[in-house]
Each structure stands twice: as structure tokens, then as C-alpha cells.
Amino acid sequence: MIAHSVFFYIFSLIAIVSAVMVTVSKNTVHSVFFLILDFISISCLFIMIGAEFLGMIMLIVYVGAVAVLFLFVVMMLNVAEQKGQWFSSRWDGGTHIPVGLLVSLIIFFELIIVIGGWKYKPDLLNSLSINISTEVTNTRSIGNVLYTDYILLFQISGIILLVAMIGAIVLTYRERAGVKRQSYVKQISRERDEGVDLVDVEKNKGVKIDA
Amino acid sequence: MDSYFSILFTEVYKILFLLVPVLVSVAMIVWLDRRVWAFVQKRRGPNVVGPFGLFQSLADALKYIFKEIIIPASSNKLVFVLAPVVTMTLALISWAVIPFGEDFVLADINVGILYLFAVSSLGVYGIIMGGWASNSKYPFLGAIRSAAQMVSYEVSIGVIIINVLLCVGSLNLSDIVVAQQNLWFVIPLFPMFVIFFISALAETNRPPFDLPEAEAELVAGYQTEYSGMMYAMFWLGEYANILLMCAMGSILFLGGWLSPIDIFPFNAIPGPFWLIFKILFLFILFALVKATVPRYRYDQLMKLGWKIFLPFSLFYVVLTSSFLLYFDLLPGK
Numbered sequence: 340m341i342a343h344s345v346f347f348y349i350f351s352l353i354a355i356v357s358a359v360m361v362t363v364s365k366n367t368v369h370s371v372f373f374l375i376l377d378f379i380s381i382s383c384l385f386i387m388i389g390a391e392f393l394g395m396i397m398l399i400v401y402v403g404a405v406a407v408l409f410l411f412v413v414m415m416l417n418v419a420e421q422k423g424q425w426f427s428s429r430w431d432g433g434t435h436i437p438v439g440l441l442v443s444l445i446i447f448f449e450l451i452i453v454i455g456g457w458k459y460k461p462d463l464l465n466s467l468s469i470n471i472s473t474e475v476t477n478t479r480s481i482g483n484v485l486y487t488d489y490i491l492l493f494q495i496s497g498i499i500l501l502v503a504m505i506g507a508i509v510l511t512y513r514e515r516a517g518v519k520r521q522s523y524v525k526q527i528s529r530e531r532d533e534g535v536d537l538v539d540v541e542k543n544k545g546v547k548i549d550a
Numbered sequence: 551m552d553s554y555f556s557i558l559f560t561e562v563y564k565i566l567f568l569l570v571p572v573l574v575s576v577a578m579i580v581w582l583d584r585r586v587w588a589f590v591q592k593r594r595g596p597n598v599v600g601p602f603g604l605f606q607s608l609a610d611a612l613k614y615i616f617k618e619i620i621i622p623a624s625s626n627k628l629v630f631v632l633a634p635v636v637t638m639t640l641a642l643i644s645w646a647v648i649p650f651g652e653d654f655v656l657a658d659i660n661v662g663i664l665y666l667f668a669v670s671s672l673g674v675y676g677i678i679m680g681g682w683a684s685n686s687k688y689p690f691l692g693a694i695r696s697a698a699q700m701v702s703y704e705v706s707i708g709v710i711i712i713n714v715l716l717c718v719g720s721l722n723l724s725d726i727v728v729a730q731q732n733l734w735f736v737i738p739l740f741p742m743f744v745i746f747f748i749s750a751l752a753e754t755n756r757p758p759f760d761l762p763e764a765e766a767e768l769v770a771g772y773q774t775e776y777s778g779m780m781y782a783m784f785w786l787g788e789y790a791n792i793l794l795m796c797a798m799g800s801i802l803f804l805g806g807w808l809s810p811i812d813i814f815p816f817n818a819i820p821g822p823f824w825l826i827f828k829i830l831f832l833f834i835l836f837a838l839v840k841a842t843v844p845r846y847r848y849d850q851l852m853k854l855g856w857k858i859f860l861p862f863s864l865f866y867v868v869l870t871s872s873f874l875l876y877f878d879l880l881p882g883k
Contacts, residue, residue: 341554342554372629391659391660399668399671407674407700411694414682477660521849
């Protein structure tokens with residue numbers, strides 16, 4: 340158990356330090372890298388309590404997909420320029436900072452509510468009325484409850500995600516004029532008659548070709 | 551305290567026993583790749599160093615070791631150095647769960663296939679970090695291309711894995727191989743095998759999908775600013791990833807360590823050799839594709855991933871699950 344607790348403290352330390360570094364570090368790309376480190380150490384903690392399925396899904400979804408897109412967006416933004424706009428002396432009293440303050444205030448009070456109601460129960464495992472079987476893998480046991488008892492919630496969350504996805508596409512999609520798209524069908528079904536025209540050219544006159 | 555150390559030593563010994571052959575075979579596989587490529591183009595390929603040029607990769611590695619490592623002045627130094635390390639570490643740690651035979655696996659974990667998938671989805675970070683930290687235009691464009699490409703093709707690989715898992719009923723890699731005792735999954739899931747193979751090409755940035763390092767447009771993509779041993783580490787990681795994808799393909803579709811037919815001369819050959827034969831077979835296919843197919847355009851690549859592979863493999867999930875349900879073949883009952 341000594342090795343177990345040593346690893347637990349190492350991973351929790353990394354998780355907390357990198358969570359702080361996400362907000363502290365000046366470079367936005369570094370923040371995202373620390374966020375990734377945070378996700379990885381949290382998934383290590385999941386694996387350590389035996390929830391290997393959750394740990395792996397955490398890695399695949401958050402680190403493998405979400406954080407890549409974060410990084411993708413952050414690398415494209417010119418952050419240095421934006422910082423100048425926000426905090427320079429000729430800042431025109433924009434609308435960003437009040438909104439940001441409001442959101443962070445709400446999150447702060449929510450955190451107080453959550454932490455205030457938090458009880459530490461060291462003997463939780465013994466006091467549970469459900470008996471936890473060690474024979475069934477946790478992938479199977481999650482599946483057993485997720486697709487039977489909680490099927491409605493599962494499908495509702497799926498629909499919410501679908502709506503969010505369609506919303507994002509609708510918001511950002513715009514028809515652009517003058518884009519040349521390749522159509523395989525059109526290319527393949529072109530016949531000789533449409534493409535080639537035989538013209539008798541008169542001497543010293545040439546021929547006028549127009550499409 | 552004594553038992554801790556004995557466990558540690560046996561584990562380290564096992565890990566070295568796995569990693570040294572993997573690294574040596576990565577060097578050999580580069581030679582094989584170049585030989586196959588040369589064979590298709592009616593050239594000789596590397597044939598000078600050692601018998602048949604076998605030691606060419608070792609000579610190249612020696613050359614890289616003695617070259618100077620140049621770190622660009624305006625680069626982000628820490629991230630720049632970390633990028634090749636990340637690439638190579640991620641390429642090597644995934645070998646821990648590959649089963650080479652019955653009970654011949656370093657870590658026989660319950661969620662083996664998810665682990666492989668997770669680690670291969672982390673592989674993109676080495677490339678993004680390298681491209682961003684170089685602080686130069688070509689590497690950055692290469693990194694952006696690579697991020698979009700790998701995320702897109704991971705989606706279709708994930709759906710293909712679901713197809714296989716429907717037929718197995720377990721996430722353990724040994725269970726996946728054992729489930730193919732009677733019928734390799736390449737036969738009922740042949741279209742999925744083809745899509746997996748093409749997605750693996752895109753996932754490992756192999757031609758015809760090597761847009762992140764397209765030399766005609768981006769010099770060498772994310773590797774442009776790297777030199778010496780750091781470049782060699784990118785290159786080793788890339789080939790270790792290719793081998794890993796071949797191993798994943800042979801475990802998911804070609805029956806892993808199982809022999810093709812269970813009769814005498816075939817089943818006398820030990821399992822690890824069968825797995826190695828299958829990996830080599832898939833790798834030679836990879837090399838032949840590299841030698842014969844021209845590079846894709848970027849919009850074609852995205853169209854192929856999102857508009858053709860993803861809908862088709864989703865359709866195949868529905869097909870597989872309805873087939874299994876109708877004929878009452880679902881595993882895990």
C-alpha cells in the first residue's frame with residue numbers, strides 16, 4: 340500500500356499544480372498544455388481507484404479530442420495582440436470584463452455551495468447498501484446500469500449533444516460565392532462530345548474560342 | 551521492502567525484453583520499407599552497409615547521434631525538446647498491452663483496446679508541440695494539418711473498433727484474439743478491415759496521406775527545424791507507430807497469434823512468430839501503398855474521412871449489431 344499512496348500523492352500533486360498553472364501561466368498555449376497534463380493525471384487517479392474504463396475514456400475524449408481542438412484554436416489566435424486590446428491604457432471600456440466577472444462570481448459561489456456540502460466519509464465502502472462485485476469488470480457494470488436504469492438520461496444527453504453540434508454548424512456555416520468544388524460524378528461522366536470540339540480553322544484568320 | 555525491489559527488477563527486465571526487440575525491429579523495418587520502395591521502382595535501395603544493406607539503419611542512427619542538435623533561437627526551447635520525447639515515448643508505451651501469444655503479454659489489462667486507442671490519440675501532441683514550438687511557418691502549418699487529419703481519422707478508427715468489439719464482447723486484447731479462434735474477423739468484417747487499413751495510413755501520416763510533411767508544399771512539415779538525434783527520435787517514433795498500427799490490425803482482424811489453419815505444420819509454429827508474420831505482411835502492404843499511390847489533396851483527405859468512412863462504418867455498426875441480434879450470436883450472454 341505504500342507504493343499506492345506514493346503514486347496517489349504524486350498524481351494529485353501534479354493535478355493540483357497543473358490546474359493552478361492553467362490559470363497562472365502567461366502563454367495561452369502553455370495553459371492548454373498544463374490542462375492536458377491535468378487531464379492525464381486525473382485519468383491516472385481514476386485508474387488507481389480501479390475505474391480503468393473511466394480513466395481511458397477521459398484520455399480518449401478529453402485529451403485525445405477536446406484538448407486537441409482547444410490547442411488548435413488557441414494556436415490560431417494571435418493572443419499577444421488580443422492582450423494589448425484588453426489591458427492597454429486605451430482600452431475603451433469594452434463589454435468583456437464585466438461579463439467575465441459575472442461568470443466567475445457565479446462559479447465562485449457555486450463552488451462554495453458544493454464544498455460547503457462536502458462530507459468526508461472514510462468508511463463509505465463499508466456503509467454502502469449495494470454490494471460491489473469484484474468479478475464483473477467495471478466496463479460491464481457501467482453498461483449494465485447506463486443502458487437499463489438510466490437509458491432515458493443517456494439518450495437525453497445524446498440529443499443535447501446533437502443539438503449543440505447542429506447549433507454550432509448553423510452558427511458558423513455561411514454560403515461562399517465562387518468556390519470551385521470537385522464533383523467526382525461530373526468528372527467521370529464527362530463525354531468526348533462535351534469536352535472536344537473539332538473546328539476547321541481558316542488560314543490566317545484563326546478561330547475564336549469561348550466557353 | 552525487499553519484495554518491492556524484486557518486483558521492480560523483474561518488471562524492468564520484462565520491459566527491456568519487450569522494448570529492445572521493438573527498437574531493433576523499428577530499425578530493420580525502415581530498411582525493409584526502403585527496399586520494398588526501391589523494388590517497386592526498379593532500383594536497388596540500400597544495399598551497401600552489411601549483408602543486403604541490413605545495417606543501413608544502424609549506420610544512419612550513428613550518423614544522427616554525431617550530428618549537432620540545433621535549437622532555433624526564437625523557438626520555445628522546453629516544448630521544442632519535449633516534442634520528440636513525447637512522440638517516441640507514446641509510440642513505445644503502447645507495446646505494453648500487445649499480446650504476442652497466450653499469456654505472453656506485459657500488461658494484460660481489461661481495457662487493452664481502449665488503452666491502445668487512447669495512446670494513439672495522444673500521438674498527435676508530439677507533432678503539434680514540435681510544430682508550434684519551432685516558431686516557424688512551415689512546421690506550424692504542418693502541425694495544424696496533422697491535428698485536423700489525425701482527429702478526423704481517429705473517429706473512423708473508433709467506430710471500426712466498435713464493430714470488432716460487438717463480435718467479441720470484451721475490451722481485453724487477448725479475448726479479442728481468442729474470439730477469432732474459428733473465424734478471423736477479416737472475413738465477416740472485410741470492408742471494415744479495408745477502412746481500418748486506410749485510416750491507419752492517415753493516422754500514421756504515411757503516404758498518400760503524408761500532408762503534414764508534404765515536401766512539395768511544407769519542406770518537411772513539423773520536422774523542418776529538427777536536426778540530429780531529435781529528428782531521429784521523431785523518425786523512430788513514427789515507424790514504431792506504424793508497426794503498432796500493423797500489430798493492432800493483425801490483432802483486430804487477422805487473428806493475432808493464431809495460426810491460419812489449426813493443423814500440424816502450421817500450429818507447430820509458436821504464436822509470436824505468427825503475429826510477427828502478420829505484422830510484416832501488413833507492413834509490406836503499407837510500403838507498397840507508399841510506392842504506388844500519389845499524395846491526396848487536403849480537401850479530398852477530409853472528404854474521405856468525414857463523408858465516406860464515417861457514415862459507412864456507422865452503417866456497418868448497425869448492420870453488424872442487427873445481424874448478431876437477429877441470429878442470436880451476441881457475445882457475453
